[in-house]
Amino acid sequence: MTIESSTIGWTREEMARRLAGDIGNGSYVNLGIGIPELVARFVPEGRTFIYHTENGLLGMGPSPEDGSGDHELINAGKRHVTANDGAAYFHHADSFAMIRGGHLDLSVLGAMQVAANGDLANWSTGRPDAIPAVGGAMDLVAGVKKVYVMTQHCTKNGEPKLVERCTYPLTGQGVVDRVYTDLAVIDVTPDGFRIVELGPGVDFETVQRRTGTVLIPAGERKGT
Amino acid sequence: MIDKRLPSAREAVADVPDGASVMIGGFGEAGSPVELIHALIDQGASNLTVISNNTGSGEVGLAALLKERRVTKVICSFPKTLNSTVFPELYREGFTELELVPQGTLAERIRAGGAGIDAFYTPTGAGTPLAEGKEVREFNGRPCLLEHGLTADYALIKGRLADHHGNVLYNKTARNFAPVMATAGRVTVVQAAAVLDPGAIDPETVVTPGIFVDRVVEIPGPAHESELIAAGVSYP
Numbered sequence: 001m002t003i004e005s006s007t008i009g010w011t012r013e014e015m016a017r018r019l020a021g022d023i024g025n026g027s028y029v030n031l032g033i034g035i036p037e038l039v040a041r042f043v044p045e046g047r048t049f050i051y052h053t054e055n056g057l058l059g060m061g062p063s064p065e066d067g068s069g070d071h072e073l074i075n076a077g078k079r080h081v082t083a084n085d086g087a088a089y090f091h092h093a094d095s096f097a098m099i100r101g102g103h104l105d106l107s108v109l110g111a112m113q114v115a116a117n118g119d120l121a122n123w124s125t126g127r128p129d130a131i132p133a134v135g136g137a138m139d140l141v142a143g144v145k146k147v148y149v150m151t152q153h154c155t156k157n158g159e160p161k162l163v164e165r166c167t168y169p170l171t172g173q174g175v176v177d178r179v180y181t182d183l184a185v186i187d188v189t190p191d192g193f194r195i196v197e198l199g200p201g202v203d204f205e206t207v208q209r210r211t212g213t214v215l216i217p218a219g220e221r222k223g224t
Numbered sequence: 225m226i227d228k229r230l231p232s233a234r235e236a237v238a239d240v241p242d243g244a245s246v247m248i249g250g251f252g253e254a255g256s257p258v259e260l261i262h263a264l265i266d267q268g269a270s271n272l273t274v275i276s277n278n279t280g281s282g283e284v285g286l287a288a289l290l291k292e293r294r295v296t297k298v299i300c301s302f303p304k305t306l307n308s309t310v311f312p313e314l315y316r317e318g319f320t321e322l323e324l325v326p327q328g329t330l331a332e333r334i335r336a337g338g339a340g341i342d343a344f345y346t347p348t349g350a351g352t353p354l355a356e357g358k359e360v361r362e363f364n365g366r367p368c369l370l371e372h373g374l375t376a377d378y379a380l381i382k383g384r385l386a387d388h389h390g391n392v393l394y395n396k397t398a399r400n401f402a403p404v405m406a407t408a409g410r411v412t413v414v415q416a417a418a419v420l421d422p423g424a425i426d427p428e429t430v431v432t433p434g435i436f437v438d439r440v441v442e443i444p445g446p447a448h449e450s451e452l453i454a455a456g457v458s459y460p
Contacts, residue, residue, distance in 0.1 A: 054327065055251040056397045071253055071448040072398035078252035078305065089396055091403040091431075092251075092277075093335040096328030100348065126353075131312050132324050133304040134354065139328030142347040173351035 008206070009153075009182040009199035017042040018197075019108065019150055019180045020049075027105040028052055028098075030140060033077040036108040036150050052104055054095050054136045059087025076136065099136065100143035107144035109137060111151045111179075113166040116192040116213045118176045120149065121168035134171075141172035153181035153210050160212035162186070162193060183207045192216060227388045228440045229419060233263035236413045236441045240269045240378055247334065247374075247405040248276040248286055249381035252305060253449035255398035257382040257415050258285045260441070262459055264380070270294045275334070275376055277327065277401060279303040279311035282453035287311070288460070295320055299374070301327035307453060326354065329371050331404055336373035338407025338436070343372045379409025382446065383432070386416035387423075390437025391430045399431065406436040415443040 010018060016038035023029060023039075025047040031037050040062065043049055051060040053075045060075060061082035069080025083089075098104055113121040120141055123134045141147050154160055162179065178196070179186045184207050185196040194216040198207065208215050230236045237260060240246065246264070250256030265288055272295045279298055280287030287310040289295060298320060303311050314320040325333065326348045336344055345368035349355050359370035381402035383392040392414055394402060406412045414432075419442040452459075 053397070055254070056400050070396060071450060072255065073396040074252060074254050078254075083396070089394075089399055091399050092327070092331035092401045093404045096331050100328055100332075100346065124353075129316070131304055131315060132322070133302045134324055134326050135302040136327035138326040138352060138354065139348045142350070143328075170352045 008201035011182070012038055013041070015150060015180050015182060018185065019148060020044060023047070023049055023106060026050070028058070028103065029106045029108065030054065030099070030104055030144065032107070032109040032137070034110050036110060037077070039108055039150070052095075052098060053081070054099065054140075056090050056092060056095050057081070057083060057087060058090070058098075059084045096136070096139050099139050102143055102145055104144045106146045106148060107140040108148045108150055109140065111149045111161060112168050113161055113163050114149050114151075114176050114179055114188075115163055115166045116188070117165075118174040118188040119166050120147070120171045120176050121166040122171050124169045126169045137171050141175035146177045147175050149176050149179045151179070151181055153183040153207070160210055163212035183210065186215070189216070194218070194220075228390045228434070228438060229388055230439050230441050233259045233415060233441050233443065234266065236260065236439045237264045237267050237378070237380070240264060240267060242269055243271045244269060244378060245273040245275065245376040247376040247379040247401075247409055248274055249379070249400065249402035249405050250286070251277050251397065251400040253281065253285075254396070255382050255394070255400050255402055256285050256449055257380045258447045258449060258452070259443045260380040260382075260413060260415050261285050261289055265289050265292055265294070265460055271296050273297040273299065275299040275374060277301055277330065278305050279308055281305050281307040281449050283310065283458040284452040285449050285459070288458070290314055290320065292460075293319060297321040297323065299323040299325060299330070301325055301330050324354065331401060333371055333374040334401065334404040334408045337375040338404060341373050343370055345369065346371055375408045375410065377410050379405040379412040381405055381412065381414055383414050383416040385418050385420065385425060386414055386437075386440045387420045387425050387434070388440070389422055390414065390434030390440055391425055392416065392432040392437060393425065393429060394431055403432050406432045411438045412436055413439040413441070415441045415446065417444055417446055418442065
């Protein structure tokens with residue numbers, strides 16, 4: 001498969017800004033390690049989001065700018081962070097009661113594959129020599145009210161990440177609500193993936209060509 | 225008079241036998257009871273089962289315990305961390321077995337174990353490879369897995385403040401698994417940077433009540449894994 005030019009579509013920062021625009025004021029949000037962390041930089045004017053980190057902090061603030069930091073104030077990625085005014089610390093069982101109990105409004109996660117039925121694979125390639133590590137991903141997708149995936153549309157090798165059925169080990173079944181890629185915003189619907197918005201300079205055929213399953217164009221319903 | 229203090233980390237872990245199960249608090253380096261782990265290395269117990277979220281970094285703390293080939297099984301959610309090289313080698317060699325548990329299920333299994341709940345159903349992990357071998361039952365239209373409570377012979381945890389009765393307060397995100405592990409250890413050992421007289425801690429602020437704690441050791445200025453690693457320390 002040829003790797004096409006990436007001059008079209010959104011940058012990672014633009015993806016983060018686009019996603020942040022869809023988060024309601026006052027939402028409790030858990031941002032996964034890596035690319036989802038960018039979302040915190042783009043809180044829209046006039047809105048406040050409260051960030052949860054599963055290792056025991058609500059009201060997480062940014063990493064300290066001057067490089068100072070507290071070894072005992074970290075995020076799930078084990079990076080130094082800060083606690084905003086109004087923050088709270090709690091133990092792990094309470095933290096996952098927030099997650100599993102449906103108290104968090106949104107979980108943003110990266111993905112290796114997302115399937116048209118909302119299945120997510122993001123923790124293991126399943127290769128026999130890999131050290132399996134799952135962390136809190138399975139709990140997040142099982143319990144948080146909405147699950148958004150933020151990912152490049154294709155792998156570095158140009159393979160589609162949006163597929164008919166996941167081939168990697170699952171994180172959860174039918175759990176993803178919406179996918180934000182560099183090419184498009186795509187909803188998971190009972191009929192499959194449906195385009196919500198195309199990135200700048202991106203046409204439907206281009207996204208379709210880089211997707212491993214049939215897409216439904218924006219505004220259309222399958223079979224009508 | 226109740227006084228759960230012991231004079232040293234060495235004495236606090238002196239009776240851990242070969243084959244013991246040991247819960248070790250911490251998420252990454254935050255909350256890792258480094259001095260208690262090093263005392264356990266010096267003490268020599270082997271064939272241990274360790275229950276902890278991660279598997280340590282560098283060659284200090286939990287990673288050093290693994291490197292000394294004392295641990296034949298780990299129950300954890302994320303055995304990969306920056307600078308984590310010891311566990312992958314032991315795992316690939318087949319020396320240390322891994323029971324991989326989703327992080328929230330791990331916390332809840334420990335909470336349940338400490339609370340006298342033998343098992344519970346959770347939707348986490350249903351339909352994934354981690355559901356293999358587990359009973360599945362549907363509740364409210366969704367499949368759930370039967371997960372068993374976890375207890376351990378010992379729990380080693382780190383607090384910021386404690387008192388003679390074993391009441392404990394923690395520091396920021398170093399709290400993580402410690403309060404649930406304190407409930408699930410048959411012998412719970414706390415290292416705290418300061419141990420105060422009874423009455424010095426406001427009862428309204430106590431996080432772990434002393435009934436869950438058996439031994440308290442004062443370790444002022446406890447070490448942090450990342451600082452030891454930066455200083456080139458390899459324990460022992």
